[in-house]
Amino acid sequence: MNTYVCHARVTASLVGCTALVLALTGTTAAQAHTRDPGRQTLAAGDGWASEGAGTTGGSAATADRVYTVATWAEFRAALAVAGTAPRIIKVRGTVDPVAEGCAAFQAPGYDFAAYLEKYSPESWGLDTDLSGEPADSPEGLRAASAANQDKVIKANVPANTTIIGVGENAGIRGGSLQIKGVDNVIVRNLTIEAPLDCFPQWDPTDTATGAWNSEYDAVAVHGSTHVWIDHNTLTDGRYPDSTLPTYFGEVYQQHDGLLDVVRGANYVTASWNSFQDHDKTLLIGNSDSAAADDAGKLKVTLHHNLFDGIVERAPRVRFGQVDVYNNHFVVGEGQSYSYSFGVGISSQLYAEKNAFSLPDGISPAKTLKKWSEAPLTAQKNYVNGAPVDLIAVHNAEIPAETLQSGAGWTPTLRTKVDSPRAVPGIVDHRAGAGEIC
Template sequence: MRVLRRTLVLGAAGALMVTLAPAGTAAAHGKDLGREVLGAQDGWAAAEGGTTGGATADPAHVFHVDTWEEFRAALGGDAARGDTTPRIVHVHGVLDAQRRAPDGTVDCASYEVEGFDMADYIAAYDPAVWGTETEPSGPLEDARAASAAVQDAQVRQYVGSNVTIVGVGRDAGIVGAALTVRGSDNVIIRNLHLSDTYDCFTAWDPTDGDAGAWNAAYDNLWLAESTHVWVDHNTFDDGQNPPEALPTVYGQKFEVHDGLLDITNSSDLVTASWNEFRDHDKTNLIGSSNSRVADRGRLRVTFHHNLWEDIGQRAPRVRYGDVHVYNNWYVVSDPAHYAYSWGVGVEAEIVADNNFVQLAPGVDPASFVEDWRGAVLTDAGLDESGTLVSSRSWPRPTSLVDAYNAANDPDIPTTVSWTPTYVERIDPTVAVPVLVKVKAGSGRLR
């Protein structure tokens, strides 16, 4: 068993034509990012054979795209899920997955089927009318689900196995897409700004929590039933629809986004490195259900050298997985929208090394950790070391798990049953903010 070390905290369509990469272009500009592979010790995705993505793609499966339609075709269109053909897709500029109204907002009306109107939906399922004991049902709910299926067909794109997707230059990104890696192996996604996966048909659930909740369907990037995935040098956010801009309906936030990067359904061997996660509520969920015991022995994930800035929660929130969280920079400047960062769920075992945490005055360090084990209080733990916490000026050593345990009962165990072995290096905690500021996020790779 690892013993807790003191934390230091310093205060669509397959028929579309796609442009092939001109021969020799990458070589003329130096290294070919599309052929780069994960380092041999770089996190959990390096285990059990490593992650190479589309590095072996033949010239016929190397693509340069600058529209959403070309991007989908390059991945295999509707047949992408389950495809194993090695592919490299270079993204130029910003691809927009949504239909847009003339003013640039998402054209939700274009996705609606006959019989659906959100204003009618809100009126019909008002808790004062519908009640709070059962989820919505009936013709309006059926029409909402049918409308959601129309939008899903437009914005969701699956990524097959043996694929590298890489942004070119400083401004490559995808807006409005639900990029989905499901049932795939050996995938690399790098140097992209993934933004604002807006759900026009968010669903009301009066039974969710004490007061009900609006639940959106789309993650910017969702990994499910997939292995060997490297997510590197990307920026994730809500774009033009940040949490503070969303209205309130029935007293609850009218949520139009789900996660930024969620890893669920027995996914395994994932490395998320040098990414930025900004201005979002439910950021990174690992493991989808307390009852999904099939996740035991899987959900092995590494997060290193990432930035979480002004997120609400889940950075990450873990069930079952063995998760290594090191050399990350956490910035909490808005206490009103902050809940917690490290969520310890059922049978989760998290090792947190040398993270730098910046808390606005008034944010209790004890709130940084949350216990989500429910009734299952064994076989979980958070082993924390090397954390630096800064709440005003000079950073100071702080154990965040000790702070949580001092303020709450029962304690979160401070030992875990595994030791990280796939680590290229752990940088000094004091260096983390500068390293992450200079190197993390999209547009950094050349």
């Protein structure tokens, strides 16, 4: 079926946004019964989110439940309108809940210098965590400040909602979309700069040397079903990890995930997104002990996404049947890189016809990381333009983490699957925000 798509890079010389009728390879997408992308729905058979009744978001919204917003306050107000009847929220420009800076969230009396002085390893040691500290202690005041930020930057998304950016430059800067315990949500065409945790907590007992721990995912899918995340750009933006300071010999980590799918979430498709310049990127299943919530769920499809400058978790999987095909993974020269596919407890990862662009010195063996004993399928993937058996290479070079082949299932919910040789050209030019209008 034809899909109306706006290619910003291709049509930059055109005035406005022209609806191009294209029959694109696997263009995710949307049913072309309308030129309004806010009313487009996930195509039949397009990944796990098309299972059953599929994902329609707010496509059937009446005129009085279509909102155009230009500020964070307007955005949250549109989300808060009562009822679960379909709604469409169109974001114009960039909405920013942290425009006034971190100081706006500080509890009276909070002093970061005092925090560093009291909890330094030399003063506090590394054997006792900070739980139980009184409300007027540096940790208590940090927690109160963090609670202030939490109240402001999280946006709870109701059922039957489409959130879509208007044009090429719409986005959310420093906010966290909470898709929690609902059904039927679409998020498209937004540049989302990962939230910067203003008040990370020091945990002396985290590893042998302690660590800073942060909150807030850019998009959190928690216990929700039928969610389509499409044509977004998710990135650390102005605050890459390389710019973060170090305290107590550890990076002052202020980022969590870009997209997490956790706690019994199910039937999710993430397509044609650009994930950029981030460490712990995409987590599917957040705990080995969550079998009661997650077993038989966490069914997720990732296709035609660009992972560029990503250190790890692209994705890291527990429990779920996760279909990963036609994505492009780009590791830059000199970039920190740990792995792409993390194989966790009871996971059934099926990775097929993806493309990897790796620099000299990064072996294809590193693309896989074993956390728990769980078989996976990894076939017909290409590295630097040539076919590579990722499991065989991994097992030969990292025998201490031998992986078993055979995920035990075969994906059926796919649209057109492209040749892995063609994936870099296709994905690099069509993934991310600004590509639909």
